[in-house]
Amino acid sequence: MLIFRQLFDPQSSTYTYLLGDSAAGVAVLIDPVFEQVRRDAALIGELGLKLSATLETHVHADHVTGASLLKRRTGSRIMVSAAGGAEGADRKLVQDDVIAFGQRRLLVRATPGHTSGCVTYVLDDSSIAFTGDCLLIRGSGRTDFQDGDPAAMFRSVREQIFALPDQCLLYPAHDYRGLTATSVAEERRYNPRLGGDIAVGDFTGYMNNLRLAHPKLLEVAVPANLRCGRPEIDQEPGADPPDTDPPDTDPQWAPLRYSFAGVWEIDPHGLEEYAGRVQILDVRETDEFTGPLGHIEGAVLIPLGQLAERSGELAPDRPIVAVCRAGSRSAQATVILQQAGFTELANLNGGMLRWRAEGYPVEGGSA
Numbered sequence: 281m282l283i284f285r286q287l288f289d290p291q292s293s294t295y296t297y298l299l300g301d302s303a304a305g306v307a308v309l310i311d312p313v314f315e316q317v318r319r320d321a322a323l324i325g326e327l328g329l330k331l332s333a334t335l336e337t338h339v340h341a342d343h344v345t346g347a348s349l350l351k352r353r354t355g356s357r358i359m360v361s362a363a364g365g366a367e368g369a370d371r372k373l374v375q376d377d378v379i380a381f382g383q384r385r386l387l388v389r390a391t392p393g394h395t396s397g398c399v400t401y402v403l404d405d406s407s408i409a410f411t412g413d414c415l416l417i418r419g420s421g422r423t424d425f426q427d428g429d430p431a432a433m434f435r436s437v438r439e440q441i442f443a444l445p446d447q448c449l450l451y452p453a454h455d456y457r458g459l460t461a462t463s464v465a466e467e468r469r470y471n472p473r474l475g476g477d478i479a480v481g482d483f484t485g486y487m488n489n490l491r492l493a494h495p496k497l498l499e500v501a502v503p504a505n506l507r508c509g510r511p512e513i514d515q516e517p518g519a520d521p522p523d524t525d526p527p528d529t530d531p532q533w534a535p536l537r538y539s540f541a542g543v544w545e546i547d548p549h550g551l552e553e554y555a556g557r558v559q560i561l562d563v564r565e566t567d568e569f570t571g572p573l574g575h576i577e578g579a580v581l582i583p584l585g586q587l588a589e590r591s592g593e594l595a596p597d598r599p600i601v602a603v604c605r606a607g608s609r610s611a612q613a614t615v616i617l618q619q620a621g622f623t624e625l626a627n628l629n630g631g632m633l634r635w636r637a638e639g640y641p642v643e644g645g646s647a
């Protein structure tokens with residue numbers, strides 16, 4: 281079965297697409313964003329997939345790609361268009377190349393115009409195409425930098441994208457109004473720049489008068505993306521560390537896993553091993569703490585409803601693992617503690633139920 285997810289980066293209004301073959305357990309990501317690598321890796325893990333490759337639709341000007349970080353984390357191969365001029369890819373793509381993931385395939389169509397190296401990825405059965413910043417929903421990518429060329433874009437849209445079947449769904453790399461998808465038939469008819477009887481001269485006139493401000497991150501993003509998103513620090517040993525931690529610097533105080541829900545989780549066996557180095561915070565009600573499930577030795581009890589005002593009772597310099605019955609209230613406890621300024625936080629996955637089911641010891645409780 282095909283797995284398909286549309287993911288959004290609110291900072292740059294970028295869409296990242298996950299495509300997977302569930303039977304083979306293999307996935308590819310189109311246009312991953314540097315700051316969202318941890319989120320994307322969590323989703324891929326939770327879906328039981330292995331990332332085989334990241335694919336760029338083009339050298340982006342408004343955000344840095346997550347391709348290199350994902351390669352470092354998951355071993356995924358970096359694929360970019362040969363015409364884009366980026367260094368450090370594992371595969372350089374040209375027109376009609378085929379990218380396999382499990383039993384499914386994506387086909388490469390060169391669609392220059394926004395940049396000279398733009399490509400569109402078409403799913404094997406032509407049911408879905410990923411148009412990058414060539415065709416946007418009722419719009420198009422800009423053509424005023426990075427070798428942009430309105431006439432080339434006009435040809436790309438008319439000859440490569442509008443040539444797809446009417447019902448083919450189109451997914452762009454960006455949308456600035458929150459629109460998510462469109463189709464060939466509706467864009468052919470309703471795209472105000474490229475649809476209907478509009479001719480190349482009309483389109484060029486439109487595009488040459490867009491008067492858009494340059495992307496805020498242009499000067500940072502383009503050079504980084506020409507390295508496939510590899511942080512500069514890798515290239516220059518001894519250089520100053522970056523101001524902010526890259527999003528793949530995971531907490532080191534215990535074996536933690538980031539969830540797509542946005543919470544750091546620890547498994548029972550991890551907590552047992554690290555119990556002596558952390559504060560165990562039980563956020564259930566008092567009668568649950570002393571009830572049949574028992575509690576973990578050394579756990580401090582602060583019911584969730586009191587946590588915001590009583591967080592000062594916790595040591596600020598020791599990591600905290602929050603615990604509850606099934607692991608949901610304790611996830612919220614990590615959110616409350618983060619708001620209170622604590623940084624080293626994790627949720628016991630599955631709570632006391634899983635802790636006991638896996639045979640770890642409790643104080644109190646019934647057998």
Ligand SMILES: N[C@@H](CCC(=O)N[C@@H](CS)C(=O)NCC(=O)O)C(=O)O
Pocket residue numbers: 292340341342413419420421422423454456492493494495496497
């Ligand atoms: N304000 C945005 C501008 C983003 C932008 O220029 N996006 C390009 C794609 S990389 C584009 O083609 N935009 C079309 C449009 O804004 O209509 C930023 O600073 O990042």
Ligand SMILES: [Fe+2]
Pocket residue numbers: 338339340341342394413421
């Ligand atoms: Fe772009």
